[in-house]
Amino acid sequence: MTDEEKEKYFQVALCSSLVLFGFDGEDLKILVYKKLNEPFKGALVLPGKYIAPTVSNDQAIHELLIEKIAYDEHQTYIEQLKAFTKVFRNPLGRVVNVAYYALVKLTPQIEAKVKAQGGVWFPYDRVPDLAFDHNEIVKYAKERVKRRVKRRPVGFNLLGDEFTIAQLQSLYEKALNRELDKRNFRKKIFNSNLIIETGNTTDPKQHRKVSKLYRFDEEKYEKLSLKGYDFLF
Amino acid sequence: MTDEEKEKYFQVALCSSLVLFGFDGEDLKILVYKKLNEPFKGALVLPGKYIAPTVSNDQAIHELLIEKIAYDEHQTYIEQLKAFTKVFRNPLGRVVNVAYYALVKLTPQIEAKVKAQGGVWFPYDRVPDLAFDHNEIVKYAKERVKRRVKRRPVGFNLLGDEFTIAQLQSLYEKALNRELDKRNFRKKIFNSNLIIETGNTTDPKQHRKVSKLYRFDEEKYEKLSLKGYDFLF
């Protein structure tokens, strides 16, 4: 490549936006910020940042998650969605947005951090209009999550170490956007053998009736997924 | 964004590589070129090109397909795979590769053009070592195609307007990398109702026995896919 060509091509900027899904045991939400500077100052956008040529995307997303939610690496599922590349998607110049999504269980710590940063959670199916092409990114992310949830147990990343079957079902209903039969749901989940009773129960003070707590059997899943195992749903 | 920041961030180059799958009615192949200039001169690579800041990715992929295979737009399925973004994937600097794959039916015209351009087809499961991170891209593309073929009738893009059930089955066997039962395959295909007899048959001079030709019912598929219909396999 000639120097001339180098000058011609090495003029693009790289950024990443993140569609962050959070589940609090009841509702599934998406994180949004109000933009503080131009362009589109004041508009709602996904969390994101520009990436310098020497910084890896992984590093950038990692930083973004630390800044915005003080996350726990081991409890977070992160995956690239795809690149959004339209020529005029950003008024500053050609900016390629390599978008990601992540799944986290909401904890009081995260809630506090988000509040401090000025972030707002919107319910999964009531995300307002966003600037840039971020509506499109959210739409794409929701479809991806729906597919993933159907075929792999990624949903477990949205729950804590322990959870009730009702919570798990509620999560699946939100993500798939339809109601599921309680008995059939239990059957499927228990038949998969990917869930273990922890022996603990919910706090009797919080609910009418206590219920059993379970955890995800990661080891068993690792073994199965090596064989190309498809989860269910 | 300050001018200083602009200078810092707008220094990345954008390129696209294409994993081109071709089917000739018998075998599924992937297109590869020998690199003519540095870096990695002489090594095998996927077809690809750098993208100027003012050019859209769609435009670039379109040009690439015209250059390499003189393709027919309407008979080609194209989809973005994802962005490959590693910092040191290219020795010239930070180059983000937004990779695509495409499916084409091989015709004598395409074969001739490819030959003229110095391209080489390798069988689906015998692609040799490639330069850059192109091995990784091919691997990713194969997985994507496998999934797509399972759930949507994209496979039909690899066949012509008319095809025999045997050709269709052969394609599915190659893409899914396993053998399928002839009777069960026909049952599934016909039950889907997405295939129509054209009334024509294969040329009796080419085979021992003539066989019926079919075509894909696009209209019916459009209707079904609006309802979130999942194909089969």
Added chain:
DNA sequence: ACAAAAGTGTTGCCATTACACCCATGT
């Protein structure tokens, strides 16, 4: 007493799998 949420089985249906032979034609 009643409201709220946890937990539990059966049945019918449909999709998937496994499996073997006949027919038409070109050599």
Added chain:
DNA sequence: ACATGGGTGTAATGGCAACACTTTTGT
């Protein structure tokens, strides 16, 4: 005559969907 490839049916199995009541406990 035989080799090649097209075309056809059935039975067993397993997963999925539809469906209603009892139990516990806080108010």
